[in-house]
Amino acid sequence: xxxxxxxxxxxxxxxxxxxxxxxxxxxxxxxxxxxxxxxxxxxxxxxxxxxxxxxxxxxxxxxxxxxxxxxxxxxxxxxxxxxxxxxxxxxxxxxxxxxxxxxxxxxxxxxxxxxxxxxxxxxxxxxxxxxxxxxxxxxxxxxxxx
Numbered sequence: 001x002x003x004x005x006x007x008x009x010x011x012x013x014x015x016x017x018x019x020x021x022x023x024x025x026x027x028x029x030x031x032x033x034x035x036x037x038x039x040x041x042x043x044x045x046x047x048x049x050x051x052x053x054x055x056x057x058x059x060x061x062x063x064x065x066x067x068x069x070x071x072x073x074x075x076x077x078x079x080x081x082x083x084x085x086x087x088x089x090x091x092x093x094x095x096x097x098x099x100x101x102x103x104x105x106x107x108x109x110x111x112x113x114x115x116x117x118x119x120x121x122x123x124x125x126x127x128x129x130x131x132x133x134x135x136x137x138x139x140x141x142x143x144x145x146x
Contacts, residue, residue, distance in 0.1 A: 005126045012039040021087060022110050025079065032077065037086040037138050047077075051124045058120050059092045072096045072117070081113040082142040088135060090119035115142035 016024070016035075025033050032044040047055070055076065063074045075093040082088055093116035100108070107113055119139055123132055 005128075006045075006131075007043040009041040009043070010039065011035070011041050016041075018081060018087075018111070025111075032089060033087075034079065034089055035085075035087040036134070037082070037084045037141070051122065054122050055091045058122060062092060062094060062118075062120075066094065070097075073100050075116070079111040080116060081111045082115050082138060083113075084138060084142045086138045086142070087111055088138060090116065090139070091122045092120035094118040115139060115144055117144070118146045119144060 021033075021035060030046060032046070034042040034044070036042060059074065059076050066072055066074050073095050075090075075095070077089050077091060078093065079087050079089045080093065095112075095114065095116050099114055099117065100112075103112055103114070116139075119136075121132055121136060123129070
């Protein structure tokens with residue numbers, strides 16, 4: 001069982017471009033990295049078995065619904081470059097086809113510059129409720145619909 005808590009580094013005076021953040025994530029693939037709109041780098045340990053299974057239980061029904069309706073795209077732990085400046089990775093996300101298809105192939109392959117239309121965040125035992133609420137507020141401030 002993974003019991004480590006995220007490490008949060010203040011990046012307020014560090015000019016880390018979107019491309020540099022993307023490259024940082026690429027060379028540190030064993031860690032899930034996010035940037036908050038407040039200028040913090042959040043370093044999260046890999047997901048353990050219990051949390052990974054719970055994420056799959058949440059992702060599965062959304063994937064099946066989307067497979068039947070063909071209305072959009074479903075994502076699991078993908079990083080999205082939010083309009084408010086944060087780079088966030090929801091446990092489960094859904095984006096309409098219209099929104100997804102408006103992106104270039106390069107934008108789709110890297111961290112898509114958009115806010116998903118729907119997100120699910122799974123709170124694990126080590127997650128701070130306050131930090132999770134702040135993350136959800138970032139999504140809402142960026143145009144999250146549900």
